[in-house]
Amino acid sequence: MMRERIAEDIYCFSSDVYAQVNAGAVVTPEGTLLIDTLATPGETREIRNFLEKRLGSRVRYLVNTHYHADHSSGSYLFPGATLITHALSRGLLDTRGRRGLGMAKAENRDFSQVQVVLPAVTFARGTLALQMGKRTLRMLALPGHSPDGIGVLIEEDRILFSGDAVMPLPHIRDGEVATQVRTLRTIAAMGLENIVQGHGEVILRGEIEELIGSHIAYLERIEREVLAAVRRGWTEMDLQQITIEKCGKSRILLNGLAPELHWQNLLALYRRFASGELPATVSATPRAAAPRPASRRAGRTTAAKHRRPSASHSKTSARTKRSKPARPKPRAARRAR
Ligand SMILES: [Zn+2]
Numbered sequence: 001m002m003r004e005r006i007a008e009d010i011y012c013f014s015s016d017v018y019a020q021v022n023a024g025a026v027v028t029p030e031g032t033l034l035i036d037t038l039a040t041p042g043e044t045r046e047i048r049n050f051l052e053k054r055l056g057s058r059v060r061y062l063v064n065t066h067y068h069a070d071h072s073s074g075s076y077l078f079p080g081a082t083l084i085t086h087a088l089s090r091g092l093l094d095t096r097g098r099r100g101l102g103m104a105k106a107e108n109r110d111f112s113q114v115q116v117v118l119p120a121v122t123f124a125r126g127t128l129a130l131q132m133g134k135r136t137l138r139m140l141a142l143p144g145h146s147p148d149g150i151g152v153l154i155e156e157d158r159i160l161f162s163g164d165a166v167m168p169l170p171h172i173r174d175g176e177v178a179t180q181v182r183t184l185r186t187i188a189a190m191g192l193e194n195i196v197q198g199h200g201e202v203i204l205r206g207e208i209e210e211l212i213g214s215h216i217a218y219l220e221r222i223e224r225e226v227l228a229a230v231r232r233g234w235t236e237m238d239l240q241q242i243t244i245e246k247c248g249k250s251r252i253l254l255n256g257l258a259p260e261l262h263w264q265n266l267l268a269l270y271r272r273f274a275s276g277e278l279p280a281t282v283s284a285t286p287r288a289a290a291p292r293p294a295s296r297r298a299g300r301t302t303a304a305k306h307r308r309p310s311a312s313h314s315k316t317s318a319r320t321k322r323s324k325p326a327r328p329k330p331r332a333a334r335r336a337r
Helices: 041-054 087-107 177-188 205-231 237-241 258-274 301-306 311-322 331-336
Strands: 002-007 010-014 022-028 031-035 059-063 082-086 121-123 127-132 135-141 150-154 159-163 194-197 202-204
Touching (some): 022 135, 121 127, 177 205
């Protein structure tokens, strides 16, 4: 595990075991808030030893930025801490989280003692603020990578622990492109000094705008490419032609894990589109839906307002409607200031 001090009493811990996943801690006279727990019990214990033995600060609150195991599986090592998550995490930890842990235990003895911990405090809307010492720690929903994503903003320092809402390559297998794009726009409008991403290096103020622009371009590109692929009648294997480089990102990101995440993104979108679901940013007019090569306009957001029910897409309307982008809402950001 690597440790970095990013501001006075604010730390970032990075895994050297799995995908450069990050955790963070804000140490105050009233105890510590820990954000995520890294990937293995051994690394979680390293964090605990540093905070509790070396700094002598008790972990009083623990946040899981979402239910995925690389962020939440160490919660059981802090039985005295109050666990805070998004309201949706509770059910997801209890179902998918438990199933995933069962599989991890079968494969890896390091996980034999791990228990799923359900949150004591959740919020479903707006933000949730903790005042600890002289700091205001504000939790806010950042969905898109997963439905239950939250971040923690240290208001006085303008440092955001974003969870996987920001990572070196956007990953939407368990999420939605339109939601992820909205969340990225919200983050871009927050006026941040640093972003501690769910995985990878800490992002500095001067890098934020370009990074988020590039992430949004990537997401729009994969959506466009996969939609065109489905309309051309490509098989899943044909998606290999949509390389990560073609979508504007490098394969060396995340210690070489990026092509795997990219592939998962393509496959998830392909299966959604092939089953009739339309991207929220694409027109559902019969013309656009015709099975022929998509025009270059296919991915434009302006097309969304022309959507109307049609026989070929009726079964998807519930989902596409729910994720309709409307327009970016930097509201959470404003509230969070
Ligand atoms: Zn992750």
